[in-house]
Amino acid sequence: MSTDVERVKDEVSVGHGSVSFRMHWTLDIDGFKSETYSLVTTVRSKEATVTVVSESMVGSRLPDAKKRALLPKLDQKLLKSQADALGAAQHS
Template structure:
């Protein structure tokens, strides 16, 4: 899977800003999310795929003012595992309009969760959602939005996580401009690459 990830210059509209990293076997959740039924959503955002066989990821960035950071992850599963994972994400989204999680200082912060209704037209199935929370660090108030999109292709998934942070003093119109959005072309290119990797 790592070989199927894009290299610098091979992903139109993006810079590849790290070398691919890999791991085998699933990681354990830290179980800090409340309600516990929502843990899977934070795991998807943070790159924890508990029941996976292996995963590989790379960091990318689109050019422009204050570019957001994105992580692209390919994850493989045992037979029917990818479908079961996507169904679990879908169930968690139905149950979790909000959740709380621990920040870097160990303080609990509340995050809103919103299903993204835009249709992803690639792969076998997909789930996409946005998380939003506010922080106050030394008197500076900021907001963070994360867009998490997972597309199933056979017995593997592509997960694209886009994080965007900005000061809370911005107008609502400017905040909307910073909201991470689905990139259908990126998803299509990577779904094709992952499909080829599974059949090579």
């Protein structure tokens, strides 16, 4: 198994701060390779944080263009709704 981790450019438009990482695992079992991509994003709102994880798993025989199309994407609406809920919980 091999693993790569890279920081993703900050694209989050909610909260007081955020960080995103993309992780890529390649697993080879008897010549069959599968790849898993994860996008982990943590958003800070005052003293609390919310973390959203998106994953996709693909067979390594797919062309690179198809793999790129299947990479997990940042869901701004989901992050906003979670950050709003976190903010509301801190004020209750």
